[in-house]
Structures are given as C-alpha cells and as structure tokens.
Amino acid sequence: MTGENSEFTALVSSDWNECLAPCGPFDPIVFVYPELEPVLTGVFKEYTSNTISLGEACLRIRRALPAPITKDQMDAYLEASFLTYTGVPALMEWCSARGILFMINTTGTQGYFQRLFPKSLLPGGILVAANPLIHYPDEVNATQPMVDVLEIHDKAGNTERVMTDYGISPKRVILIGDSGGDGPHFEWGHSIGAFLIGCMTKPSLEVYCERRGISMDVRFGLCYPRGVPRDPAREMQVDFMALAPVIERALQRTF
Secondary structure, three states, rough: OOOOOOOOOOOEOOOEOOEEEEOOOOHHHHHHHHHHHHHHHHHHHHOOOOHHHHHHHHHHHHHOOOOOOHHHHHHHHHHOOOOOOOOOOHHHHHHOOOEEEEEEEEEHHHHHHHHHHHOOOOOOOOEEEEEEEOOOOOOOOOOOEEOOOOOOOOOHHHHHHHHOOOOOOOHHHEEEEEOOHHHHHHHHHHHHOOOEEEEEEHHHHHHHHHHOOOOEEEEEEEEEEOOOOOOOOHHHOOHHHHHHHHHHHHOOOOO
16 A cells, blocks of 8 residues: 555545445345345444444354355446445546545445446545455455455554555545544544544434544534434435535645
8 A cells, every 4th residue: 555656645535335325334245135134234333333343243244144245246236236425436536636545444345346446436546445354365456455444443544554655744634434433533533633524424423523522624415413314315415526625625724
C-alpha cells in the first residue's frame, strides 16, 4: 500500500456498506443462503453497535456457512444486485481528478471487491481495505491491492498507514462513516484533526461520538433517530456529488 504517486495531496477514507452503497456486508451470503438472513442480520447489528468484535462476528458466520461463497456465486450476486448510492462513482472520479486519494475502508469482504473491480463496476485507482471472510487467493490483481480489516480498529490503522505512505497531512484527511462500527475510526480521526462526515448516520454512531466528545463536522444524507428503520428509497434520492463542495471546503480549512 506504499504510495509512490506524489500527486495525491488529500485522502478520503470511507466505509462502504449502508454508507456509500445500500447493501450490507453479508448480502452475497444471503443471496446464496437466504435462510441465513436472520443470523447475519443479528451479527451485523451486534458488531456495528460494538456489542461483539468483528472477529467474533466472522467466527459466528463461518460456523453458520454451509460452504464457502464461490467466485461464480459472487459474480451472480454482483450481476443481480450491485448498486451504489446515486453519484458515488462520479464522486470517486471527481476526487481522483483533483489529487484526492479515495479509500474504501470496510468490514465488507475482500472477495466482493476482488470480483467487482475487474467488471469495472467502480472506477480504478481506489484503495481497498476489507475483511478476508470471503477471499479468493488466486485472484491476482496487482493494480487493486487489498489489506485486511480483521477488527474494527484496523480501519484507523489502515487510514494512518496510507496517510503516512503518501505523505498526506492529517488535516487533509476526510473520514466518512455511518454506524458505531465507524466509531473507533472517527475517534482516531478526531484525535488528529481529520474532517469527519457522518453519512446515512445511524444512532449507534451518534451515541459512540456523544459519549466520547467527538464532534462530526458534517452529517450528509439521512440521519436516523433511534428506532426509525432505514428508508432505502429516500437514501437513493441523495446525490453524493453534493459532497464535492463539502470536501472542497474541508480541504480549504485554516488552522
């Protein structure tokens, strides 16, 4: 993940599931094994609310899986179900054109992204850190190297490593997250003066930040009060290109 391209002067490090895309990290598994949906939904809620660790969540899922998700099964899921929120690929391209490195930093699985990029479903040049719960060792793609997110706190470590490798100032780092699973990432970002964007913000992130005195700089898209279910149709009406001027203003901050 070492950077040799000095043209990058800023970094956006963002969660993926229910943040840039309306899907969940285990949706490919549900696609293949729909009977596992209640178990996977429960596990997802537990680790995003910081009730269990990501490692424990993955252990439970491995125990529940009848068999690994194959490449063909992942391809079938992507063909049937791949979707981002409106304007997300355009925002990634906008960032790249302005020397802003875009990083997906997620508890979603590596296998999902390993099969996604060769199909050109997202722009190239995106860094990915993801969980190896589903991983295809023989999938060689040197232009899209991936690093591990084994526990929630790995998100912060991955962003810090990229920031250091590319020589990017902490003040030019922007973090995007939606749930309590992004809380430790935001806590680290708050400590270095990064710009924090809550996106489709869930109560679990609000509670995490409130308890630790972390102030989000911007809330983008829908903000969900406790007990209010997600509204995917309204989420899809949010155009992520509206984040472009927000990012521009964040990078113009003076300290």
